[in-house]
Amino acid sequence: MRGLPRTLRGLPRTLRADLLTSGAEPDGRAGAPRWLEWRPVIAVPLTLLAVGMLVLATNQYAFHYRTGVLLGILFAGAQSVSLVVALYRPVPAWWTSLLVMVAVTPFAAQAHQGDVFPSNGVSVTGVPGGPAFPWDGASVAQQAGSLFLLALRVRPRIAAEALVITVLAGLVCGAGVPRPGGGDLRLALLVLVTTVVVGAALGGLGVARTRLVVQEERTAEERARRTLLEERNRIARELHDVVAHHMSVVSIQAQVVPHLVDNPSDALRENAEAIRRNAVDALTELRRVLGVLRSEEPLTEAARHAPQPTLDRLDELVGNARGAGLAVTVTVSGERRTLPPGVELSAFRIVQEALSNTMRHAPGSAVRVEIGHRPSGLTVRVTNTAPQRAVPSSAGAGHGLLGMRERAAMLGGELATGPTPDGGYEVTAILPARSADGPVGPAEPAPRTP
Template structure:
């Protein structure tokens, strides 16, 4: 096992400047080996031409170190060096490999037009050389060169598109994760802080009206604030603990669900609301994601009633059907202002997103008998509930 781990560690490809250096050396070594016959054996050219040729080889391969950072400039330079090499040297070395590599990098970096232009320039220059009497390259060779260059550009462009798609998918996933985190924190913190605000305001009003009798009510309100703030801290720590998880450790608090509905109702009653709960259907355990979404919809709805509805009573209905769970929250308040109905706040929008994410739906608007009604319908995964 240890040897396998060491082998995997050593086989990791280099990154950053090390990868740039590996690219340059990886091209230089085969090109140099393929050009050694200009240094050994019978001389076919002067030593000055050989030195110039090797200078061009070294310059072209060394430029590959900057290829990923300046792909178009490097490709143009390598093309010029390669053309000069084949003009001054009588040896047909493999320096063309360096240009092919840069052409691939140019396309892979997304510079498709530049890659096509460089490839076309190469084919045109080679064709002109053939027509001018270069017997080393005939028409078939030009045709094959064209096919190779087109294939290299196509492969580079495919690589670019795959990387772009991967980045887009990663960014979309990160955006959805940020939205989920923001929604979860909004539901956890916003609900409890709203209750604390309502309870504190009610205690102050009672103290101002009748300091003697209001002391008892203020004491009850402070106790409720203490309990609510403790619950808020517990849920916030649990949420942050889940977000920080990198292993299989369990959260530090139980996952929120409709089994904690009594806590929401008790908090709302402490804030002065008369809450009635109606449950129907079978009472099997809901899937975790459905249970959490239903709980958050009820929680956010009660928060909105406390903040905006000016209501005295609210009814919470929960029906567990054969294929979905339905939650309905109706109050007897005045409902939101007309402007708020046209542009729902982040609370209603967050509830809709939760329902839609699980394939459900949510409506929110004035009730038929006044007040405001929120109704969410969330299907179970694959049309069935979890029996665990």
Template sequence: MIRRIRPGHWLALDRLAAIGYAFVAFLLLADEVGGPERFAVVPLGVIASALPIALRRQRPVVAFGIALAGLVAAELVERRTIILGMLSVAYVLYAVAVLCRPPTAFLTLGMALAAAVATGIPGFPRIGGAPVISVLLFTTVWTVGYAVGMHRRHLGELLRNQARLAKQSVTDERMRIARELHDVIAHGMSVVTVQAGFGALVIDDRPQEARAALTAIETTGRQSLAEMRRLLGVLREEDRSEGPDLAPVPGLADLDRLLEQIAGAGVRVELTTTGPPRALLPGIDLSAYRIVQEALTNVVKHAATGSARVTLRYGPDELSIEVADDGLGCQRADGPSPGHGLVGMRERAHLYGGAFHAAGLPEGGFRVTATLPIPSTEHPA
């Protein structure tokens, strides 16, 4: 219930407490102080006692200075008014310990204790063991306030760290989704473009082949839309209590379907697998699939060749991927401005601590190699 009280309400409560304290101080001072000096002492005593309470949240250090000055003045004026200064200083000292930085909090504690001890020397009218009572009161109140302040600062730091981590997670997720969308769109549009161009060439002379090209365009388009729907469904903020109809995340098990699409685009792909296949973690499996997909998409777009080779090597603790062709070999990964596809493949490999290399071959063609580590907890399929 305390957390539901707004800061403005706390300020209003401080104002009411200050008014109540001022009324009590007025009654006590008016009863104690007599003679002509009462017209100066009573107003100043009321202000010195009540004003710090009203200012303790907005100006804690200023409020502490006023309260401390009021305490010293009360010691010098009247014995029965000591309690006014003590309570006012203690009330404000708690706020200083909670709201101010540790150096300021320790400094104010030292000043309060020094004032409490110094006013006990001869010449200061005191009631019995008042200095001891002041020291115990100020120390206890300050300790409680400092503990509360440390807890609040620690909690605030935790919340700020969580906010930074959440922001970084959102950024990472956006980058991942951007890579996914790039892979889906680049692959799908490349196949569609090639098939559309081929269909336009043969539609008059070979209508059956043109019809097959249109079928391949339809199939590729539907699959690309399904994957895009899956990715965009992650970004939807509305209630998913019924669960979105999302396509499963692709992996190396879907390579046969991918190779059929690439073959439909005019590039025959030879797939070779060495070593016992391993059951990969979903993230590594997806990254491996996307690397192969993007590499073959680049073959369709840039290599101007009708064949390519994909080699998967399952080692004891890593998966090696190689995609090579005998095409033009004009696209290089170490150029001044590599394409988004190569950058995405490199990021996917480095994300899991792997390696990536792409370059033209001396005899012609282009080769992409990537290595993804396989954690030892995985087991052969």
């Protein structure tokens, strides 16, 4: 009760902010319902309905309320057009409907002067069978339509304010106009209230669904971003072992250098020692980086110290896939040469991920693994035929294709994936490499799947 005076004092300001606006979304709420995209389609039947109401309302205003044909067309046209405009500007359309009702009131009051309504409710003088003003059939339908479209677009509070103002204005306008009883009034009030309640409920449901869709899209984006970060962390942990191995070799070789020279100079000893210290410091920093990137689920001791795989273990990988029931054939072309450990590791992981994806998404298919050694680098192609049986789609974004793409991009290579004409799937990666003799030319472009 203490806040009631403050609420009443702020009521004019609230009504002005809510209802004195020409915007499409007067309440400014986010998550507009998606049915608004269909407004051009909805406007077609609504326009036909407005034309029918124009004819009925013109006859009512011109002959029942004696406004004359021109004013009757003007009043009826304004109300009919406002019904279509309410799809785009609900508040101005509602105000138009309300102002037409107020403007017609003097004509209706003058037309009903001298009418007599006996107990059966039929006018015996003046306008025979005159409608109950202001909510006769055409008018109540038009106002109900405007309020419904308004309630679909605004907050329930604004819809309730518009309903109260409409009812109060209607009662005031109809106070001086005789009516044949209160039946029509009660029915009109029931129609208006029901329309606003249903419109507000449907509008809230539409906004809730839209916000749910937006939230699901954001969740999917966050999940994809988290998956990307997890995969990059995993790749970084694997590359740590490769880099650490090289730095360890550098440290050992720097320590051995002075012993390979007879009577090494002091400058040679100092430079070799500086190289060894820098290598040790680099190893320390690498361990710190690995500590930052470590998984929430730490690896076992055996997995932590296991060497990173290379293409030398390809036969073991293919053997495991065949043991799981996958028909795999391997083709190696080109002259095999020593490749950087990062390229070997990435090639192995790409084949591993491709085989895992085939077992999950294409059970019973035949797989062909092709390894091509080229002067510019390494080509990895894994192709599977169509699955022999359907499998349920997996929810969420996996690490397979994402990890392949990240590994290829890390090396400056390319990755092409996509379905094949026979219903299978193909993964092709071009991994540029630096040979033992020095740098090579740019990688050949990845072939695209037709």
